[in-house]
Amino acid sequence: MFKKPFTWAAVALPIISIVFASGCGTPTSHPNQINAFDGATFDTLLLAHGALVSLEANVTTSYPKYTPTFNQAAAAYEGAYTAYVSFRSKPTTQAEVAVTINNLTVAIVAIENAFQTDMHASTTSIAQIRAHAKRIRTTAAQNGISVSDLLTELEIATAVASTIPQTGPYAKLASMIIQTTSAALAAETAEAGQPIDLSLIQPIAAIQ
DSSP states (O other): OOOSOOOHHHHHHHHHHHHHHSTTTSOOOOTTOSSHHHHHHHHHHHHHHHHHHHHHHHHHHTOGGGHHHHHHHHHHHHHHHHHHHHHHHSTTOHHHHHHHHHHHHHHHHHHHHHHHHHHTOOHHHHHHHHHHHHHHHHHHHHTTOOOOHHHHHHHHHHHHHTTSOTTSTTHHHHHHHHHHHHHHHHHHHHTTTSOOOGGGGOOOOOOO
16 A cells, blocks of 8 residues: 655656557557558557446446546547448548547546546646656657557556555545556557457447
8 A cells, every 4th residue: 555645756667667568669560450550550449448448347336427528438439449440441541540549539638637637636746747758759759669649648647646645535536547557558468469359449338
């Protein structure tokens, strides 16, 4: 159990390690991918699917107030999935898929923002974490490495949650956020180098 808030220094190195050790630090190659974009998009949807499945269970049982925000993210995910399936049968719609992936990322960021507000996370810490993440992405781009926007946002959420005292009133919410990122990374990592399988990324139903 954490007995005091983590500092940014305590979570910076884990974030760097996880981002580049995960399947999105360097592009994952799948045996049946059409091109690099196809593989990267599948990886991103694996991340999103893992995150949303984890969130669905927690929102349903413990945090129903987030149902509308979750459902918006689930709808954005379905839009991205539909566009991706279309792309795989007609690989001329890459730009359209990219737009839906961006919309999905925005929807998941909206969930993060709601969590961060309710956890009363320090705005200074959030700013520091985002600035550090931006530097990581800039360095990665200079080295020719593509880091998923969605992965970056999940890691930022985890870093912010790690600043919340585990014995405080917002510990459970912070733990849920960390669990969500872990589930997303586990889903993506499990399929690294495996054939693309659309059954693993089926749309997630809205919470009723």
